[in-house]
Amino acid sequence: MVAPTQENSAPLIELRGVTKVYGVGQAAMQALAGIDLRIDEGDFVAIMGHSGSGKSTCLNILGCLDSPTSGSYLFRGVEVSHLTRDQRARLRRFYLGFVFQGYNLLKRTSAIENVELPLIYRGVPARERHQIARRALASVGLEGWESHNPNELSGGQQQRVAIARAIITGPSVLMADEPTGNLDTARSEEIMQLLCQLNREQGITVVMVTHEADMAAYAKRIVHFKDGRIESDVQNGRNH
Amino acid sequence: MFWNTLLLALREIRRNVMRSFLTVLGIVIGVASVITMVTLGKGATQQVATSIASMGSNLLMVTPGRRMGPGAASSAPAFKVEDGEAIAREIGSAALVVPVASRSMAAINGHENSSTTVTGSTNDLLALRSMTLHSGRTFSDSESRAGAAVCVIGQTVRDKLFGSQDPVNSRIRLGALSFQVIGLLESKGQNSMGMDQDDIVLLPLRTFQRRISGNQDVSMLQVQIREGESTEKAQRDIRLLMRSRRRLAPSEDDNFNVMDTKEITRMLTGTTTMLTGLLGAVAAVSLLVGGIGIMNIMLVSVTERTREVGTRLAIGALEREVLMQFLVEAVVLSSSGGLFGILLGLGASLGLKNMLMVPFIFDPTIVMIAFVFSAAVGVVFGYFPALKAARLDPIEALRHE
Numbered sequence: 001m002v003a004p005t006q007e008n009s010a011p012l013i014e015l016r017g018v019t020k021v022y023g024v025g026q027a028a029m030q031a032l033a034g035i036d037l038r039i040d041e042g043d044f045v046a047i048m049g050h051s052g053s054g055k056s057t058c059l060n061i062l063g064c065l066d067s068p069t070s071g072s073y074l075f076r077g078v079e080v081s082h083l084t085r086d087q088r089a090r091l092r093r094f095y096l097g098f099v100f101q102g103y104n105l106l107k108r109t110s111a112i113e114n115v116e117l118p119l120i121y122r123g124v125p126a127r128e129r130h131q132i133a134r135r136a137l138a139s140v141g142l143e144g145w146e147s148h149n150p151n152e153l154s155g156g157q158q159q160r161v162a163i164a165r166a167i168i169t170g171p172s173v174l175m176a177d178e179p180t181g182n183l184d185t186a187r188s189e190e191i192m193q194l195l196c197q198l199n200r201e202q203g204i205t206v207v208m209v210t211h212e213a214d215m216a217a218y219a220k221r222i223v224h225f226k227d228g229r230i231e232s233d234v235q236n237g238r239n240h
Numbered sequence: 241m242f243w244n245t246l247l248l249a250l251r252e253i254r255r256n257v258m259r260s261f262l263t264v265l266g267i268v269i270g271v272a273s274v275i276t277m278v279t280l281g282k283g284a285t286q287q288v289a290t291s292i293a294s295m296g297s298n299l300l301m302v303t304p305g306r307r308m309g310p311g312a313a314s315s316a317p318a319f320k321v322e323d324g325e326a327i328a329r330e331i332g333s334a335a336l337v338v339p340v341a342s343r344s345m346a347a348i349n350g351h352e353n354s355s356t357t358v359t360g361s362t363n364d365l366l367a368l369r370s371m372t373l374h375s376g377r378t379f380s381d382s383e384s385r386a387g388a389a390v391c392v393i394g395q396t397v398r399d400k401l402f403g404s405q406d407p408v409n410s411r412i413r414l415g416a417l418s419f420q421v422i423g424l425l426e427s428k429g430q431n432s433m434g435m436d437q438d439d440i441v442l443l444p445l446r447t448f449q450r451r452i453s454g455n456q457d458v459s460m461l462q463v464q465i466r467e468g469e470s471t472e473k474a475q476r477d478i479r480l481l482m483r484s485r486r487r488l489a490p491s492e493d494d495n496f497n498v499m500d501t502k503e504i505t506r507m508l509t510g511t512t513t514m515l516t517g518l519l520g521a522v523a524a525v526s527l528l529v530g531g532i533g534i535m536n537i538m539l540v541s542v543t544e545r546t547r548e549v550g551t552r553l554a555i556g557a558l559e560r561e562v563l564m565q566f567l568v569e570a571v572v573l574s575s576s577g578g579l580f581g582i583l584l585g586l587g588a589s590l591g592l593k594n595m596l597m598v599p600f601i602f603d604p605t606i607v608m609i610a611f612v613f614s615a616a617v618g619v620v621f622g623y624f625p626a627l628k629a630a631r632l633d634p635i636e637a638l639r640h641e
Contacts, residue, residue: 065554065634086558093556100638104551108255118555120244165555 010077012172012205013039013062018071018081020057020228031057033228034071041172044199044206046216046236049225056177058225059209063096063175064088076172093121097166097204101178103158105150105165111137112146115164122169136164140194156187160194167198174198176208180215192218245561249569256541263537264577266530267617271578271610273523275585276592278606281516283589283598285509292505298471299368301499302327302461302478316495318457321445323485327461331477333469338364339458341448347397347441348413354400358414358441360448366425368462369437376408376423379444387446392423394438414441417451471500524613531574531617538570538625549629550637563630570622571615578614582607 020032032054039045049055060066061073064080065088073081080091092098097118105114116124116133124132137146140160150158159179166174176195180188196218198204208219216222217236224231253260302323304316321339328337342359359365363378376392383390391412398407407421419441428437449456465474478498486495499507542549552562586602593600 060635063554065638086560089553089556089558091556092554096556098554100551102547104547104554104638106255106548106551109251113251117552120248121552121555121557121561123244 010074011038012041012043012076013037013207014072014074015058015061015068016072016074018058018061018068018073020054020061020066021069030228032061032068035228035230037223037230037233039173039205039207041205042199042203044196044218044220045208046219046222047207047209047225048211048213048216048222049231050211053225054228055209055225057228059175059177059207062173062207063098064091093118094169095172097169097171097174099159099162099166099174099176099179101181103150103155103162103182105158105161107151108149110147110149111142111153111161111164114150114161115168117165118169132168133164136168137161139167140164154187155183156190159183159187159191163191163194163198167202167204170202171204173205173207176206178210179208180210180212185214188212188215245564245568246572248565249572252565252569253572259537260573263534264530264573264580266533267527267574267577267614268530268581268584270523270527270530271581271614272584272588273526274520274610275582275606276588277519277523278516279586279589279601279603280592280596280598281512281519282601282603282606283593284596285512285516286601287599288508288512289505292501292508298465298467298469299501300463300465300471300475300478301504302463302482302496303459303499304496306493306495317486318455318459319461319496320456321458323482324458324461326481326485327463327478330481331463331474333465333474333477334463335466336364336368336462336464338362338368338462338464339445340365340460340462341445341453341458343448343452345414345452347393347401349401349410352401354397354439356397356439356441358443358448358452360443360445360452362445365442365462368464371428371437372426374424374426375406376421378423384444384446387444387450389417389419389447389451390422390444391419392425392442393421394425394440394442395427396436396438397441398424412441414452419443475500527613527617530577531621534570534574534618535621535625538566538622539628542566542625542629545629546632546637546640549632550634550640553632553634554638559630562632563626566626566629567619567622570626571618574618574622575611575615578611578617581614582610585610 015035015037018032018035019030022029022031035058047055047058057066061068064083067083068081071081072079075091075095080088083091106117112130112133115136116129119129119132134146137143140163142157142160142164145153145157150161153161174195179195180191183191192215195206195208199206206219210216219236221233221235223233302319304318306316319339324337324339327334338361340359340361342357344355345358346353347356347358362384366372366378374395378392379390393407393412401407401412402410407424410421411418412421413419425438425440443452445458463474463478465471475498479494482496482498483494488494549562590600
């Protein structure tokens, strides 16, 4: 399915004929076999598919952690598929936020220090950094938990810290890779509601990879991957 | 940017206090031993220098022997009393010329005996070494001329042979010969080289030559130069005089030395300095080993923190920021180890100075060098692990278990 390009305003994200091949020669493995995908500002996209379908590869490319083998990736109309490693790092720093399945919080580091980490790389002064981090933690419902280390928090709370860390810089897009993969149903639903709330109230575009239909159901739009191609791309009827 | 990197590194060290301490233990020990060795060595060197300087700057020592090169002993004949007399006669600036011959031997009184230094010289030696009599008298002219069997002893010899008794007019035995004790010296204690100045039996030179050594040799001539006269000039004149007395052809090297106190200092401190350097070098090797310890732990740390590095990269850390973080971490570790080692080394020197009877000399240069070196160890041994962390692929690193 090809999403038509609008001429007047560039979409937030646009992939055109993106392929990704790992390895060379006999061992070469095609993870993406030509992806066309367009994501507009404010959207909430769930990417689904079996393992090996290319959904994670696609998220890595969308998150500028990886470069496509061929094809074009336009971020706000700017070609970013051939950026250098450092250029991609800067793009992530200023426009993207990441939430992982395993939370990836720094061990033996308090929630607030974890949350303010991206601001350190942005060079925000300590006092300001603290205030912003405090507010971000409050916005994910963790007021009063600032000084707790990850091992003193439940999985759901850890994922909330991770989300606070991802949104603290006010990113354009939140990339979530199986954010509920390690959580039970109740916690998962809380996290999904949080993501919906951020999408709705702060206008953050969310791209989420998941293999759970229940979780994907929270999204506005569901994209199915199969064998490195997009199998279906549908608007989700469910009301937010 | 720098402060942020420092902050990240400090947080990291704080997260692992125990391991950080163990990591830098090698550096701490290395720096501490370098500082201790060098501080005590400097103290010892200075002590020797001070003790020689206390002899006065106007003292020259004339000894037989070549300064360096082959064939020293046999081709360097000893001095005679006449050489001393010639210096006293010909060198106008010489105030005192004291010939000295000495030998280690046992002094015996009844059942008591003591190994001591038997020195043959003149009464002038007492003036030269600023020694004074406690009781009795010094040699009379006739005793000196005749080589009479009389001696003046120091307090240590008295203590060992006579206990608290008055030794004057008693007799002691040196080898097979009996000597009358005519005087007891005032105690001078140890000199700062640790030599007991009271462990001495003084004989008239002629007595020593006739009854002890059996030859006319003098092992050393000590010359005191008059106040206000040039030591350098006297040194030159004595050298020329000795060359002509020893009938050295112009092409021949000196087979004797005329040393002023500066040269004696250099000669004696040379050994201490060399030893200090040697011990310092051994200690520096342990610093290097400490550095390898840091590299080892940093490599482990990078592997252990792979996911963390991945997270940082995903968040938007640049390659060089990750590099800097790990590098700063290594440098902060190693230089704080260095700082700790410096304090430990100075403390150990202070603690040991009484035991070793060496003055404590604070040397800011070696402290600076030790600190800079320990920081450099961090840079050198931290660079490779830091590079390894910075080059990680974020996707792989995030997947790392």
